[in-house]
Amino acid sequence: MNISGNDLILACSAIGAGLAVIAGIGPGVGQGIAAGYAANAVGRNPGAKSDIMSTMLLGQAVAETTGLYGLLVAMLLLFVKPLVG
Amino acid sequence: MNNAILMSGASDIDFMIHGLFSYEVFGQTCWITTTHVCVLIVMGFLIIFALIANRKMKKATDVPDGFQNVLELIVESLDGVVGGVMGKNSYKFVNYISTIFIFILMSNISGIFGLRPPTADYGVTLALGVITFGLIHVNQFRYNSLKSIWTDMCSPLPPWLPIWFPINLISEIAVPISLSLRLFANVLSGTVMMALVYGLLGWIATFWPAVLHVYFDLFSGAIQTYVFCMLTMTYINQQLGSE
Incomplete structure (x- = not known):
């Protein structure tokens, strides 16, 4: 098995890209909270539905x-490959 | 070692910007890319639509019919959106906001018609963000005195103690960057997802990706258009309100 420096950097870039999209957890939770409160608000006041939306x-x-x-x-790491010399 | 190995089995995945031909300007190589072509197609469509609409409205009737109904619906709903946010100042900005609204919307939707959406190129969205930045600060200097701008830039602390000035300056500069990156990344993610679906599934992906097109191009594109225009209006309105 012969791994050159570039191959190692590419493999680590792929791992880094996978780690970078963990950032998606935060917006998921945040958007869910926002949608939950919006549903709550529509339940209280159905007349204001378009404003709430x-x-x-x-x-x-x-x-x-x-x-x-x-x-x-993640996209930059996978496709632009800034770390490969 | 290339991208095809990272996306195994996919040989015809293609969502990058391609250069069509290059030319030399002052020793720099410049490229005419697919983005330029797609922007021109969108612009051409909008210009033709505007010419037809103009010709139609020249002989507008009191009781609107067919096409005139559609035009009045578009103009009235855009007026309503801008008026809802900007109130009495809306007449100054409704033309600009409506223009970028229609342009961004058509750009985002153009993915359905097989173009690469122009807004999936950072060059296009950064230009839109910089225009917004310019509008914000032109209006800031037009409607506020220099003293109140200085007080605003040092805002949590009194104006004779400008410790927060650099932080406020950075947050001002971050406005166009975050605006343009938001639009760019949303449209780009839709484009990449569609390219992956078409490339990975081959002939299986014949009919059902229509659902994904509706989500990524129509829904997401419309939401991001609305958000871009809404934030532009909110930022501008902040500068107008503090007279």
């Missing part, structure tokens, strides 16, 4: 950002 979607999209940063790091 737009507020919820805006908050969820902002909360999603950190997960997307993790995804971007």
Whole structure:
């Protein structure tokens, strides 16, 4: 078995990409909480459903950002390969 | 050792930007890429749509019919969205916000028609974010005095103690970066997922990815368009409100 430096870096990049998308846990929890409270609010006041929906979607999209940063790091590691010399 | 090994069995996965032809400017090699072509296609579609709409509205009738109904629906709903956030200032910005809304929406949706969405290229979204940044600060200097801007930049502490100034400066600079990265990463993730589904499943992926297209292109694209415009309006409105 003959592993060159580049192969080792590629393998570690793949592991790092897998670790980077663990960042998806946070937005998942955050969006779930937002959706739960939105359902609660619609239950209390069904008349305000459209306002609640737009507020919820805006908050969820902002909360999603950190997960997307993790995804971007994974993409960079897999496809742009900045560490391979 | 290439990407095909990382995605085993996938030989025709393709979601990268391709250069079509290159030219030299001042010794730098510049490329015309697929993004340019897709932006031009989207722009051409929108321009033709606008010309047809203009011709239709020249002979508008009191009781709207068919196409005129659609146009009035688009304009009224965009007016409603902008007016809901910006209130009495909405007439200054409704044209710009509506323009980027329609452009981003068509760009995101263009994945359905087989184009590579232009917003899945960081060059496009960074430009949109920088325009928003420019609008925020032009309006900040137009509607606020220099003293109040300085007080705002040192905000948690009194203005004679600018310890927080660098931190506030960084948070101002982070606005266009986070705006553009959010849009870019959402559209890119949709594009990559669709490419993986088409590439990995081969002939099995003939009909059912339509569901994924509806989610990744239509739903996600529309939400991100709404969020981009909403945040742009909110940031601008913050500068207008503190007169």
